[in-house]
Amino acid sequence: MSASKYCHVGLNLGDGNTSANEGAESLIFGFWIFLMTDLVIFALLFATYAAMSLHGVAEGPTPAQLFALKMPFIETLILLLSSFTFGMASLALKYSENRAALVAWLVATGVLGAIFVAMEISDFSSYITEDHAPPQRSGFLSAYYLLVGTHGIHVASGLIWMLVLLVQIAILGLIPDVKLRILRLALFWHMLDIVWVGIFTFVYLFGVSL
Amino acid sequence: MSGDELPASELEGRVTERRHYLLGLLLALLLTLAAFAVVAFAGLSGQSTRIVVASLAVIQILVHFRYFLHIDLQKSHRDDLHLILFTALIVFLMVAGTIWILFNLHTRML
Incomplete structure (x- = not known):
């Protein structure tokens, strides 16, 4: 790490971005509090899922019958890679390279995120149409779609946010406000990847091994 | 570049x-x-x-x-770390409590 002062979670912009650093500490701490409360929501959805996936199967399929490892594995790799590309975007932002590098990494992240959401939608639609496992069939399925769907909607809103930021970069340029918005989106994006670690472990891997 | x-x-x-x-x-x-x-x-x-x-x-x-x-253990990062640890505590209490109560209810219903 460079010697510059640490004032908030995530990548700090450092000495070269003094104007963006003013006010960054409380802004980003506030956003960090939001992320932690979001984490609490996910934790409760996980708890509901844990109970429902064992006791709420009703006459529907069990997790082991429904899930296969291939799709979750690819989705995991894509989301992990997108977390890394966003890290590269943050570095491009911090070290004020040409704006093209930042935009390119952001677009790469967005494309990976979009592929992830598309794969998830195709998962859901094949479960519903081919496996006859819609959310209303059993408590397990309701909890599954609620948990994984909530995560998917978070990723989709991250994509919309990213699009808005790309427009802002184009129109406003890299003014301090835009820089801080990119930093907060980075935290949001990395946090969603952390939630996904929980999902692929406790939903898919646990489901297959039951 | x-x-x-x-x-x-x-x-x-x-x-x-x-x-x-x-x-x-x-x-x-x-x-x-x-x-x-x-x-x-x-x-x-x-x-x-x-x-x-x-x-x-x-x-x-x-x-x-x-x-x-x-996030690491350096002193200047303590606020962020405290928030994570507090969240982890809340998450643990709520998840463990929910699972405990629901599984207990399930065994009683059998």
């Missing part, structure tokens, strides 16, 4: 930080592969598979916090 214009210390910082992200990616990738491999190939019993996989997930979450969100 316009990186040539940067002073040497900044350039060095960028190289270190890029390595930081790469290391994080590598560790996360290894832990993910290990978790999927344990379920797909190791042939352990269901119970021990789940213990191994859950431990790998906890380690991977720590890796993500450390390398992608830059």
Whole structure:
């Protein structure tokens, strides 16, 4: 790490971005509090899922019958890679390279995120149409779609946010406000990847091994 | 790349930080592969598979916090760390409590 002062979670912009650093500490701490409360929501959805996936199967399929490892594995790799590309975007932002590098990494992240959401939608639609496992069939399925769907909607809103930021970069340029918005989106994006670690472990891997 | 214009210390910082992200990616990738491999190939019993996989997930979450969100144990990072630890406590209480109560109810209903 460079010697510059640490004032908030995530990548700090450092000495070269003094104007963006003013006010960054409380802004980003506030956003960090939001992320932690979001984490609490996910934790409760996980708890509901844990109970429902064992006791709420009703006459529907069990997790082991429904899930296969291939799709979750690819989705995991894509989301992990997108977390890394966003890290590269943050570095491009911090070290004020040409704006093209930042935009390119952001677009790469967005494309990976979009592929992830598309794969998830195709998962859901094949479960519903081919496996006859819609959310209303059993408590397990309701909890599954609620948990994984909530995560998917978070990723989709991250994509919309990213699009808005790309427009802002184009129109406003890299003014301090835009820089801080990119930093907060980075935290949001990395946090969603952390939630996904929980999902692929406790939903898919646990489901297959039951 | 316009990186040539940067002073040497900044350039060095960028190289270190890029390595930081790469290391994080590598560790996360290894832990993910290990978790999927344990379920797909190791042939352990269901119970021990789940213990191994859950431990790998906890380690991977720590890796993500450390390398992608830059949380560590330095003094200046304490507020962020406190918030995470407090959230972890709340999450533990609510998840463990929910699972305890629901599973207990389930056994009583049988």
